[in-house]
Amino acid sequence: MKKREKSAAAAYHISSKLRCPLCHESVEVIELKSIVCINNHTFDFAKQGYVNLLQKPVNTQYDDALFEARQKIICDAELYGPIHQKIAALINNELTKDALLFDAGSGEGSHLEKILDEVNDKKLTGIGLDISKEGVMMAAKNYETPIWVVGDLANPPLADESCQFILNFLSPANYSEFKRILTEDGIIIKVIPGSGYLKELRNELFSNTDESEYENNDTLELMKRNVNVVSEERITYTKNLDGQSLKHLISMTPLGWHADTEQFEAFTNAEDKEITIDMHIVIAHAE
Numbered sequence: 001m002k003k004r005e006k007s008a009a010a011a012y013h014i015s016s017k018l019r020c021p022l023c024h025e026s027v028e029v030i031e032l033k034s035i036v037c038i039n040n041h042t043f044d045f046a047k048q049g050y051v052n053l054l055q056k057p058v059n060t061q062y063d064d065a066l067f068e069a070r071q072k073i074i075c076d077a078e079l080y081g082p083i084h085q086k087i088a089a090l091i092n093n094e095l096t097k098d099a100l101l102f103d104a105g106s107g108e109g110s111h112l113e114k115i116l117d118e119v120n121d122k123k124l125t126g127i128g129l130d131i132s133k134e135g136v137m138m139a140a141k142n143y144e145t146p147i148w149v150v151g152d153l154a155n156p157p158l159a160d161e162s163c164q165f166i167l168n169f170l171s172p173a174n175y176s177e178f179k180r181i182l183t184e185d186g187i188i189i190k191v192i193p194g195s196g197y198l199k200e201l202r203n204e205l206f207s208n209t210d211e212s213e214y215e216n217n218d219t220l221e222l223m224k225r226n227v228n229v230v231s232e233e234r235i236t237y238t239k240n241l242d243g244q245s246l247k248h249l250i251s252m253t254p255l256g257w258h259a260d261t262e263q264f265e266a267f268t269n270a271e272d273k274e275i276t277i278d279m280h281i282v283i284a285h286a287e
């Protein structure tokens with residue numbers, strides 16, 4: 001089976017949980033090729049194995065080099081391994097029937113792929129959405145199992161109460177849509193950086209500036225105003241990265257984009273460095 005057909009087949013199995021992004025009516029997946037709604041709005045799967053729902057292309061500040069760096073840091077260096085394991089354990093705990101895991105802002109797809117690997121249960125189907133076509137294309141190239149969608153977070157192609165799990169990993173949220181698509185027993189899993197996140201990078205590049213500290217209070221407050229936060233866990237650890245991985249790290253984060261050449265080299269010429277990961281995993285119900 002070709003990538004296009006595999007991707008369409010995966011969508012076929014969950015088509016009752018999808019909806020048309022244009023008219024919001026129900027859809028079918030036909031001929032292992034297209035998503036079609038009852039008003040005949042039609043979206044074809046690309047041969048690379050994703051579907052693009054945007055009416056016109058959107059330019060983002062993310063490019064292939066950034067997504068490649070991110071993929072290497074997440075999958076090869078496994079910088080976020082303990083976070084993926086924790087989220088997988090949370091999902092396994094609640095996974096009693098067929099369910100969707102919707103990754104809102106999936107980028108190049110590695111977080112979703114790693115979590116699905118850890119959960120390792122066929123009851124769970126992953127669907128990743130991002131507005132960046134470059135990111136979604138890379139996700140489809142590297143990972144076959146999840147359904148990959150280029151789309152708008154403010155208009156995900158998901159029916160009301162269709163997702164038991166929504167993942168929002170270092171990415172902006174859309175709480176009104178999250179509440180609409182979440183099942184009654186569903187949970188939102190939001191990953192927010194803690195004050196120590198990548199502090200080595202920030203200390204070297206932004207010593208004594210505002211950007212030398214992460215502030216997550218606003219993100220958490222906004223979440224608490226919109227959904228019912230039921231638990232919050234902080235996970236902090238360090239991971240040793242070699243010089244090559246340090247280059248990827250600095251390339252993948254907005255913090256690194258503003259670094260000048262001298263700073264970039266000073267940071268990445270080290271043989272290796274201990275890098276701090278500090279994350280809050282916040283769990284919420286819709287109400």
Ligand SMILES: [Zn+2]
Nearest residue numbers: 020023037041
């Ligand atoms: Zn339609």
